[in-house]
Amino acid sequence: MKVLIKQARIISPNAPLNGQTKDILIDNGIIQTISDSITGPADQVIEQQGLCASIGWMDIFSNFGDPGFEYKETLETGAGAAAAGGFTDVMVLPNTNPVVHNKPQVEYIVQKSKGAAVNIHPVGAVTKNTEGKDLAEMYDMHQSGAVAFGDGTNPIQSAGLLLKALQYVKSFDGTVIQVPDDKSIGANGLINEGIISTQLGLPGKPAIAEELLVARDIKLARYAESKLHFTGISSAKSLEYIKRAKESGINITCSVTPYHLFFTDTDMKDYDTNLKVNPPLRTDKDRQALLQAVADGTVDCIASHHFPQNWDNKTCEFEYAKEGMIGLETLFGVLGASAALDIERSVDMLSIAPRKIFGLPIPEIKEGAAACITLFNADEEYIFDASMIRSRSKNSAFIGKKLKGKVIGIVNKDKVELN
Template sequence: MKLLIKQAKIADSSSPFNGQTKDIFIVDGIISKIADSISEQADKTIQANDLHVSTGWMDVFSHFCDPGFEYRETIETGAAAAAAGGFTDVLILPNTNPVIGSKSQVEYVVQKSRTLAVNVHPIGAITKNTEGKELTEMYDMQQSGAVAFSDGNNSVQSPGILLKALQYLTAVDGIIIQIPDDKTISPQGLINEGVISTQLGLPGKPAIAEELMIARDIELVRYTNAKIHFTGVSTQKSIELITKAKAEGLNITCSVTPYHLLFNDEDLTTYDTNLKVNPPIRNKANMMALRKALQDGSIDCIASHHIPQNKDSKICEFEHAKNGMIGLETLYGAVSQIISTEKCVEILTIAPRKIFGLPINAIKEQATAKLTLFTPDTTFTFEENMIRSKSKNSAFTGKQLKGKVIGIVNGNNIVVN
C-alpha cells in the first residue's frame, strides 16, 4: 500500500521537519520519503487546505465496555470512535465484566484489538473486581500487556490497599491511575456543591472529596517513591497540591478532561444528564483555573474520560442518570479552542507517551507511520449522526467545535473521516 500525503505542515517537536510543510510518501506502513514535492504514484492520496500532521494522538482513560457491557460499546466501536477522534493509541479501563484483573483478561483485549486501526492498551485492575479489597496479580498483567493499573471508575478508597499497590509496582516500574474521589464524603452528591446545587435542589459533592484524596495519595507516593497519575482533576486546589508535589520531585502527573475545561456548573441549569460526570464539573472559577494550568504546563495531558452510556441511563431523571459522557470524537475540537496547536499536539502525543512509557514515533524517513492528520482552524457543528461510538451521550452535540480531524495512519491502517 502506497500513501501520499500532500502539503502537510509537520507538527512534531521530535521531527527534523518540525514546522515545515512537506509531502510525505508512505510505503507499506513505513515513511519512505519526506520532501517539498513528491510525484510518485500512490494507491491513495490525502490532501486538504491547511492540512497538519503530527505523531498519532494518545488517550489515557477510555471505557470500551467489552466484555460484559457491549450494549454500550465494544472494542471495535470504541476503536472506530478513537480513530474518528484522531487517536492511534488508547488506554482502556478495566471496569468490564469480568474485570480486566487477570492475565487472561489482558490477553483477551490485546488479541481482540490486534487487527484494529487503533492500538488498544489495557489498564489492569489494581484490586480484584475493582472492589478495593484484595490486590490483583499486577506483574502477570504487565507481562501480558497492561501498561498501567487502576480501578477505573472505582477509585481505591483504602489507603492501606493503595500503599501496598504502590510498593508492589515500584519493583516493576509500574504506574497507577487514580480518579481522586473520596466516596465517604457526600456519597449521594450529584453535582458540584455550591450555589448552583442549592438553586437546583440537587445534593452537592464538595471539592474537598477530591482534594483530600489527592493530599492522601501524595503522602503515599512520598512514602513509597512510586508513580501515580491523577486523572479527572477538577479544582484549583487540586492543581496546587499536585504542582507542589512535583516541585519536590515526586513521581506525580495529572490529566484533565475536555468537559472540565469547557463546562461549569452553570451549564447544569437545564438538567442535562450528559453533564452528570465524576468528578463533577465545578464552578466557573475552577474551570478557568484548569485552563490556565493547562496552558502553563501544570497539567501534563488530556484524558477523554470516554464513558459510553446507553440512552436509558441518560434519558431519565437527573438523580437516576449514570455518570459519564463519550469524549474521544470531540476532544480535539473542544480543547483546541483554548490552547495553541503546538501545545495541543504536545499534550496529545509526547506527554502521555512519556508518562506511560510508550515509544514516541517521530515523523522522519524510515520510521513507522503513526500519524494524525487534522486541520486546526476548521470550525464545524458536532452532530449526533457524526458519532461512531455505540453510545451517543455527549454534551457537545449541537455545539460548535474548532479543529477537524481528517484521519489517522497507523502502520498499514489508514482511516479517513
C-alpha cells in the same frame, strides 16, 4: 499499500521537520519518503486545505465496555470513535464484566484488538474485581501487556492498599492511575456542591472529596517513591497540591478532561443528564484554574474520560441517570475551542506527554519509521453534530456546540481511517 499525504504541515515538537510543509509517502506502513514534492503512483492520496500531520495521539482513560457491556461500546466501535478523534492509541479501563484483573483478561483485549487501526492498551485493575479489597495479579498483567494499573471508575479508598500497589509496581517501573474521590464524602451527591446545587434542589458533592484524596495520595507516592497519575482533576485546590508536589520532586502527573475545560455547573440548569459526570462539573473559578494549569504545564496531558452510556441510562430523571460522557471524537475540537494552548503544545499534550508518563515508545515522522500519524486541520471551526459520532453510544453534551480543530483521520498499522 502506498499512501501519499500531500502538503501537510508537520507539527512535531522538538523534531527536525517541525513546522515544515512536506509530502509524505508511506509504503506498507513505513514512511519511505518525506520531500517538498512527491509524484508517482499511490493507492490513496490524502490532500486537503490546511492539512497538518503529527505523530499519533494517545488517550489514557477510555471505557470501551468490552467484555460485558458491548451494548454501550465494543472494542471495534471504540476504536472507530478513537480514530475519528485522531487517536492512534487508547488505554482502556478495567471496569468490564469480567473485570480486567488477571492475565487472561489482558490477553483477551490485546488479541481481540490486534486487527484495529488503533492500538488498544489495557489498564489492569489494582484490586480484584476493582472492589478495593485484595491486590490483583499486577505482575502477570504487566507481562501480558497491561501498560498501567488502576481501578478505573472505582477510586482506591484504602490508603494501605494503594501504598502496597505503589510499592508493588516499582518492580517493573509501573504507574498507578487514580481518580481522586473520597466516597465517604458527598456519597449521594449528583452535582458539585454549591449555589447551583442548591438552586436546582440536587444533593451536592463537595470538591473536598477530591482534594482530600489528592493530598493523601501525594504523601503515599512520596513515601513509596513510586509513580502516581491523577486523572479527572477538577478543583483549583487539587491543582495547588499537585503543583507543590511536583516542585518538591514527587513523581506525580495529572490530567484533566475536555468537558471540565468547557462546561461549569451553571450549564446544568436544564438538568442535561449528559453533563452528569464524575468528578462533577465545578465552578467557573475552578474551570479557569484548570485552563491556567493546562497552559503553565501543571497539567501533563488531556484525558477523554470516554464513558459511553446507552439511551436508557441517560434519557431518564437526573437522579437515575448514569454518570459519564463520550469524549474521544470531540477532544481536539474542545481543546481548540477553549483556546488554552497553541497548536504545538496541544499536540505535545496529546501525543508525547501521555507516552512519556506511561513509558511507551514515542513514534517519529521520519524516513524509515513506522507510520503512526494523525491528520488534522487546526483552524477549522464547525458545529459538532450527532451524525459525526462513531461511538455506539451518543451521550455527548457537545452536540450542537461550536468547536475548533477538525480531525481528518489517522494512518497507523498500515491502515488509513478518514472522517
